[in-house]
Amino acid sequence: MSTYVIPVFIGLIMVIGLIKKVDVFGEFADGAKDSIGAAFEILPALIALMTAIGMFKASGGLDMLSTLVSPLTDMLGFPRECIPLALIRPISGSGALAVFETILTEVSPDSYAGRVASVIIGSTETTFYTIAVYYGITKVRNTRHAIASSLTADFTGFILSALTVRLFLH
Amino acid sequence: MINRIFAIMLVLSVIFGAASGNMGQVCDAALNSCVEAVDLFLYLLGGMCMWGGLMRIAEKAGITDMLSELFKPLLKHIFKELDLNGMAFRAICMNITANLLGLGNAATPLGLEAMRRLEQEEHPGGTTSRNMIMFIVLNTASITLIPTTAASLRIRHGSAAPMEILPCVLFTSACALAAGLISAAALDNISKRRKPK
Structure with a gap:
């Protein structure tokens, strides 16, 4: 069933595009070109953060950090491998991508931890970055409970990532 | 940070x-x-x-506008006392649709536009309005329908079923968003009760 989603979605876009007489090939190329720019924008951050995470992991620091938080996460059934991902996810998108890549080189994407990490990447966002950019354009300086509520959503996302993988896939 | x-x-x-x-x-x-x-x-x-290319076709074919109309009845329950024909609400609907389709490039400018319009329409001064918080929560909770990045990295590392995570992702996103919105509404009520206008 899930193998149908993407091909059908692509087919649907093409059919609607043709009906609406969109210059489908030209627009595709245009959109793809814009994405190249967007991808290059994250490259420097990706290099910086993958180096930091790679070195931190090699030094044993990442394992120490995970062990520190593990009493709480073990209670919730949250896999230890995913702790660094949960910690960096609200702060940096490229950082989360770097950690996700590190996790998948260690464990199989089809293992419990690999699946939970995938669900986290798919279902949470870079909270602090979004808040900084969005409020940055306004004169608002007191954001009241914006951060608290956004982090509530993130935390719920982490817990449910583990829970749903256990319920639906294991 | x-x-x-x-x-x-x-x-x-x-x-x-x-x-x-x-x-x-x-x-x-x-x-x-x-x-x-x-x-x-x-x-x-x-x-x-x-995906950038495909989504550009979707945008030009008016799929984004169509979906945006579809979400209006849902979104008007989240944003209170906001002019439903105003520019702020329009930008909000467009931003949510772009996010759902995974159009990161389009979502951010629309989101900034929505914040600017909210500021113009609600005059919150230096303190955020309730609707701004609701909009922030909608954007910090991921509502993307197809987790393309997660799927490509799963393929890269040899997953047998890269898209099998989809039901988990959708369910988790929906619950996380609900938790964020409910907590925002609850915290708003508490602070209003403490400081009656």
Whole structure:
């Protein structure tokens, strides 16, 4: 069933595009070109953060950090491998991508931890970055409970990532 | 924030590396991680361009506008006392639709537009309005329908079923968003009761 989603979605876009007489090939190329720019924008951050995470992991620091938080996460059934991902996810998108890549080189994407990490990447966002950019354009300086509520959503996302993988896939 | 995390991680890895005798691996990581980063970037580039291209077609075909109309009845329950024909609400609907379709490039400018319009229509001054918080929560909780990045990285590492996570992702996103919105509404009520106007 899930193998149908993407091909059908692509087919649907093409059919609607043709009906609406969109210059489908030209627009595709245009959109793809814009994405190249967007991808290059994250490259420097990706290099910086993958180096930091790679070195931190090699030094044993990442394992120490995970062990520190593990009493709480073990209670919730949250896999230890995913702790660094949960910690960096609200702060940096490229950082989360770097950690996700590190996790998948260690464990199989089809293992419990690999699946939970995938669900986290798919279902949470870079909270602090979004808040900084969005409020940055306004004169608002007191954001009241914006951060608290956004982090509530993130935390719920982490817990449910583990829970749903256990319920639906294991 | 990311400044400090970056610096602290690098300094700590030198200290831990020396303490644990793992300096050899730390040195390898320092030399190789940047190569891995470019490798990862190149791997993701194809997918990003492919989706960027497809989504541009969707945008030009008016799919974004159509969906935006579809979400209006849902979104008007979240934003209170907001002019439903105003520019702010329009930008909000467009931004949510762009997010749902995974159109990151389009979503951010629309989101900024929505924040600016909210400021013009609600005059919150230096303190955020309730609707601004609701909009922020909608954007910080991921509502993307198809987790393309997660799927491409799963394929890269040999997953047998890269899209099998979809039901989990959709359910988790929906619950996380609901939790965020409910907490925002609850905290808003509490602070209003404390400081009656």
